[in-house]
Amino acid sequence: MASWLADVARRHFLPPSATEAITRRLVSGSNRVTGNYATYEAALSGLPAPLTWSSDRYLEQREGAFEQQRRGIEAMEALSIRAQARLFGLLFPLTTSGRPRQLRVLDFGGGFGLDYVLARRALPAAVAIDWRVVETADLAARAARLHADAEISYVDDISALPPTPFDVAHVADTIQYLPDPRTLAVLLGELDCAAVVIADAPVTNRSDDRIAIQSVRRRGARYAHPIRLFGRDSLPSLFAPAFSHAATLRQHGGLIIDGRMSPNTGYVFLRRTAASDQGED
16 A cells, blocks of 8 residues: 555646646636635625525535546546545555554545545455544435445534544545634544544635635536635644644645636644654754
8 A cells, every 4th residue: 555655646746737727727717716804704794695505406416416426436447646646645644554454534524425435445345444424414414314334424513423533534625614723623633533634725825814705606506605715834833733744735626716726735634742743853
């Protein structure tokens, strides 16, 4: 597995210029970010339409997209480079895990479980998976009814999880939508998580965060919600009390912010120990 991860890393860290033009074409016009608000609440009051996280139409569209992607992944003879790149950050902590024959994941904001499908497709059958998705109440209930099995389950309250350790807390395309991301960083610091992987976070070259409104047009429906664009050092600082910054990941995709492409960024944070803190000194 380590050699496979090394191969993915070599390709993954190549400059993303080859995919930028394609990404720009895909997201422009259907996914844009505008505005600059002092607080999350101010952005919320400036929305052109109410939040739709729990509407039946939104959930049906998300589930339909999940099913389409799941079938595509299962039909692949081998995972695409893009799929391997997405998995790299998630599986990176596994190379130092004390439980190499089992992967325990807390997937915060994991939707219907697409990353579980990728991980299951990539890992040998001998590696057992315990995947816990934390989602909104409506999505968790729908997913639990239709997609839960022996390896993946869905909850809407972290306190409902059993007190077991996790190899990875996975937070993909989620932390930017929280009213206060620091609350999540503190919570993950209190849980027994060996590592935190942040994926698909919008990070700018600014020194401070910016709160804006993201407008999305999807299959004839329009959605809008507040979004936080993180400053260049915000996320490492946010997780620093409990986790050390192990890696920054260039990722496919991004947002059009004020008419310009801003690529997504990922991070790998490892739990601080006495030994790791001494190594940093």
